[in-house]
Amino acid sequence: MTGAIVLTPGDLALAALLVLASAALSMLLALRLQRPLLIAAARMVVQLLLVGFFLQRVFAISSAWLTGAVVLAMLLAASREVGARQERRLAGLWHYALGGLPIVAATTGIALLALTTALKPQPWYDARHAIPLVGIVLGTAMNSASLALHHIFSTVTRERSAIEAQLALGADRHTAFRDIARRATRAGVLPVMNQMAAAGIITLPGIMTGQVLAGMDPVEAAKYQILLMFLLASGGFLAAAGAVYLAVWRLTDERDRLRLDRLAPPTSR
Amino acid sequence: MLPPPLPPSPPPNGSLHARQLRGRLPGTFDLDLRAGECVVLTGPSGSGKSLLLRMLADLDPNTGEVHIGDQPRDSLPAAAWRRQVGYVPAEAGWWADTVAGHFDAPAAVRALLPAVGLRPDLLDAAVAQLSTGERQRMALLRAVTRQPRFLLLDEPTSALDAASVALVEALLRRLQSEGMGLLVVSHDPAQAARLADRRLRLTPTGLEAGA
Numbered sequence: 001m002t003g004a005i006v007l008t009p010g011d012l013a014l015a016a017l018l019v020l021a022s023a024a025l026s027m028l029l030a031l032r033l034q035r036p037l038l039i040a041a042a043r044m045v046v047q048l049l050l051v052g053f054f055l056q057r058v059f060a061i062s063s064a065w066l067t068g069a070v071v072l073a074m075l076l077a078a079s080r081e082v083g084a085r086q087e088r089r090l091a092g093l094w095h096y097a098l099g100g101l102p103i104v105a106a107t108t109g110i111a112l113l114a115l116t117t118a119l120k121p122q123p124w125y126d127a128r129h130a131i132p133l134v135g136i137v138l139g140t141a142m143n144s145a146s147l148a149l150h151h152i153f154s155t156v157t158r159e160r161s162a163i164e165a166q167l168a169l170g171a172d173r174h175t176a177f178r179d180i181a182r183r184a185t186r187a188g189v190l191p192v193m194n195q196m197a198a199a200g201i202i203t204l205p206g207i208m209t210g211q212v213l214a215g216m217d218p219v220e221a222a223k224y225q226i227l228l229m230f231l232l233a234s235g236g237f238l239a240a241a242g243a244v245y246l247a248v249w250r251l252t253d254e255r256d257r258l259r260l261d262r263l264a265p266p267t268s269r
Numbered sequence: 270m271l272p273p274p275l276p277p278s279p280p281p282n283g284s285l286h287a288r289q290l291r292g293r294l295p296g297t298f299d300l301d302l303r304a305g306e307c308v309v310l311t312g313p314s315g316s317g318k319s320l321l322l323r324m325l326a327d328l329d330p331n332t333g334e335v336h337i338g339d340q341p342r343d344s345l346p347a348a349a350w351r352r353q354v355g356y357v358p359a360e361a362g363w364w365a366d367t368v369a370g371h372f373d374a375p376a377a378v379r380a381l382l383p384a385v386g387l388r389p390d391l392l393d394a395a396v397a398q399l400s401t402g403e404r405q406r407m408a409l410l411r412a413v414t415r416q417p418r419f420l421l422l423d424e425p426t427s428a429l430d431a432a433s434v435a436l437v438e439a440l441l442r443r444l445q446s447e448g449m450g451l452l453v454v455s456h457d458p459a460q461a462a463r464l465a466d467r468r469l470r471l472t473p474t475g476l477e478a479g480a
Contacts, residue, residue, distance in 0.1 A: 159362075159364075160362070161358075161360070161361070161362025161363075162362040162363060162364040163362070163364070164328060164358075164362060165358075165361050165362035165363065165364060165408075166362075166364055167328060167347075167348075167351065168326060168328060168351055168355065168356045168357070168358070168412075169351065169352075169355065169411065169412060169415055170348050170349070170351045170352035170355075170415065171348060172346070172347070172348040176364075179364065253330070254347075255327055255330075255347040256346070256347040256348055256351075257327065257328055257329065257330065257347070258328075259330075
């Protein structure tokens with residue numbers, strides 16, 4: 001990379017003044033947003049610096065085992081997060097498997113493919129490439145699975161009689177769920193599709209912006225971003241479709257019955 | 270709670286028979302429904318008449334021996350079973366926007382509509398535009414046109430006026446004469462008297478013959 005800009009603490013302090021000014025303005029206008037704004041900004045600084053130092057150590061050690069452990073921790077945290085975001089849930093551990101399995105499968109599959117073909121770092125499991133790549137694919141996969149599951153869980157109870165009407169007339173479970181499954185998958189991939197549609201015209205994607213600011217040639221940065229968008233779109237789609245398929249499989253049984261009894265009772269949240 | 274189960278008697282060929290049927294309802298149930306027979310099922314509200322029909326259609330988890338003739342239910346995929354044993358709930362669900370979207374061959378249905386007092390153009394209407402009684406008759410036709418061998422009907426005329434009830438009952442008698450077996454839940458003693466070849470009553474202790 002040519003001429004990466006190195007930021008000094010002074011540069012950051014200057015930018016921090018902008019946040020302080022915003023807080024002051026909030027106080028002046030009695031918006032009472034200054035406290036949450038400053039807390040969020042302070043948290044962000046601590047989190048990012050910790051991640052920065054942590055990754056610096058991990059990259060320096062450059063051990064396949066350590067990289068694997070970090071990736072595993074990321075996957076587990078994301079699986080837990082998908083489950084925790086749902087208002088309705090399946091009883092028991094199924095709830096976490098439903099979101100966790102597809103996002104883990106989609107993320108590892110796509111990251112492995114990208115690391116061994118397009119990116120080809122030496123070695124392919126190089127922490128500097130593997131960890132950020134898993135992170136960005138995982139974020140999209142997690143969002144897509146989470147939105148798709150939210151859609152299917154909020155729809156299935158409401159549309160119970162429509163689903164059962166089809167089952168009672170001799171449709172199998174996949175036919176009876178076809179429409180709901182399609183809408184849920186669509187809900188899951190909509191954000192990443194919107195992101196692709198808007199990329200470059202309405203917003204400059206974050207990765208590309210970062211690389212252009214850091215001195216990369218815009219065309220090279222665009223190519224990089226295109227590769228990433230492909231990875232994100234397919235990761236999001238696989239995670240959403242996988243989560244929907246598993247949810248339909250678990251909400252019905254081998255005799256094509258609708259099994260809403262496998263949903264945990266609604267929590268008052 | 271129930272008398273000890275009798276050894277299963279050989280059922281007549283081509284009839285629907287259930288032995289030791291057990292599900293969410295307390296107790297086990299034995300039931301026979303012959304081809305071309307109309308059995309009317311009565312019983313107090315909440316006694317589980319709908320749940321019994323759903324068990325026969327295999328829509329809720331249940332155990333027991335269910336056959337059509339010699340063919341065990343488990344030997345068929347559930348969807349194939351339900352094409353033979355149709356179930357129409359008291360308030361049916363709708364999955365498409367238009368009425369026609371619920372029929373495999375809407376053209377063939379159009380001619381049937383006047384038989385139950387429905388205007389043929391209702392087929393092109395949105396489901397939301399239909400009255401409760403119109404929806405009830407459409408749901409019945411939706412099941413009938415798929416030509417099941419047995420039809421389980423949960424209060425098929427609860428939302429209808431006297432003239433429409435007469436038309437629906439005439440349709441049911443015609444299906445019966447063509448060999449379809451009917452199990453009809455009804456709260457109306459007069460209707461039970463008009464339709465039933467045989468009556469069953471569901472009580473908290475089980476199924477009883479008679480009114």
